Amino acid sequence: RGDKPILWLVSGLVLGLSILTRQNILFPFIITFVLVSIRPFKRALKCVLIFTLGLFFVLTPVLIRNYLVSGNKNLRVSKEVNxxxxxxxxxxxxxxxxxxxxxxxxxxxxGGSVKKMANIFLNEVKNRPQEYLRLYARKIWMFFNGYEAPSNTNYYLYREEFPTVLRLPLFSFQFVCALFIIGIILSVIKRQKAGLAYVFIAVLSGSVMLFHIQSRFRLPAIPFFIMFASYGAYHIFETIKNRNYKNLLVITAILIFLYVILEPDLTYAGFRPKEDRVRFFDRTNLAMSYADSYANEGEPHALDLAMRQCDLSIKDNRRFATGYRVRGYIQLLKQNYAIAELDYKKAMIYNNRSPFLYNELGCVYYKWGQGAKALIFIKRALSLLPENKGFIENLSLILQADE
Known part of the structure; x- marks a missing residue:
């Protein structure tokens, strides 16, 4: 695209927005690539400066805000759990x-030190080389595997619950990854100038493998998977158009082979026994989303949908306290206080040390008009978590109601 400053500026803005969405380490790799690949050097330096200006135009307000909020201690985009x-x-x-x-x-x-963490990690690898070799082989395998590893939301549950295009095989990561590998191989064979795309793929993929493989962390790399998958699809169509059936047969065979071996691996390469794609606690997470939809927006059928997910979760694991807890919350929203009381007490059978359970049961009694019982359970919650502001506010409400 030449030296058009606006394009380099917009590219920097886009990277800045990308970093705010999910932090990444692309910036040093991009400027290194530009400085190495563009000549003369003065032209490359100009492009890098404009690109950097766009990046910091987006990031600077956030950096300043976080620096001030932290008491002039932290200059960072966000503070995350290590x-x-x-x-x-x-x-x-x-x-x-x-x-x-x-x-x-x-x-x-x-101790919160990156230097210490790096030294400890290197010592761990030195002391347990075989375990770490298996760990990183497993990470690489699961990164390219078709399994959408869930965190707080589950791809397979949402695909089951909502009739969308996600149900079509064409939109599965398994298919996209198989076609991506074909596209990468073809781009190398045909010597396509895709250097920066290779950098993006390597950096984004490597940064995920460095931590842990979950579908939401893999997601930022997917646009570049799609880019090469599209190139692979384009080449297949060109092969058909040119009636080169021998090449078509070879590529199709490789594509089918890749698709088959990338079948979702629910054992993590033998690390664990095979489990269901939808976990019992995924259902309670969805149930809470439905319940919140009712509480915030008054969605009429939301509580019935939430109850269904809770019942399925409890059916899968009858000792799961959260299933009863969420079901109790749903009954509270329905104003079925007696049933809510029973569900919360069932939850306490399996987890009697959760201050939140005691607090929520106290809220049930408060809504039910049983202030004395509400007071007992809120105080119990505070004894387990003394400085919780929500518990303190609930206690004040109950005491005011008794006056």
Missing amino acids: AFWVGNTHTSSGVDVVWSPEYHRLEGRS
Whole structure:
């Protein structure tokens, strides 16, 4: 596109917005690529400066705001939980988010220092090379695998619950990834000038594998998967158009082979027993979304849909406290206070140390007009979590009502 400043400026703005959406480390790789690939150097430097201006035009207000809010301590886009050790202990799957004892041990030793964390990690790899070799082989496999590893939302549950284009095989990651691999191979063979796209794929993919493989973290790399998948599809159509059936047969065979081997692996390459795609707690997450939709927007059928998901969750795991807790909340919204009381007490059978359960049951009694019982349970919640502002406000409401 030449030296048009507006295009470099817009590119910087887009990267800035991308970083605000989900942090990435693309910037140094992009400017390095530009400085190396564009000649003369003065022209490359001009492009980099305009690109950087666009980037910081977007980021600067956020950086200043966060710096002031933190008491002039932190100059960063956002403050996130340090998730590095979630997917990098020798016992982790590399896929799921599990706050394991090993995570807490290594996180505690790191002390919030990136330098310490890096040194500890290198020592861990040195002491357990085989475990870490298997861990990273598993991460690479699961990154390219067709399984949409869920976090707080589950792709398979939403595909089951809502009739959208996601139900079509064409829109599955399994198919896109198979076609992406074809496209990458063809672009290398035909020597297409896709250097920057290769950089984006490598950096975005590598940054996900460095932490843990979940579909929402893999998502920023998908546009570049689609780019190469489109090139692969274009080449297939060109092969058909040119009646080159021998090449078509070879490419089709490779595509089918890739599609088959990328079948969602629910065992994480043998790390765990095969599990259902939809987990019981995914259903309670969706149930809460339905319940909140009713509470905030008055959606008429939302509570029935929420109750259905709770019942299915409890059916899958009858000792799951959250299933009863969410069902109790739904009954509270329906003003079925006696049933809500029973559900919350069932939840307490399986988790009697949750202050939130006691607080919510106290709210049930308050709405039910049983102030004395409400007071007992709110005080119990505060004894478990003394400085919770919500609990304190609820206690004040109950005391005011008794005056």
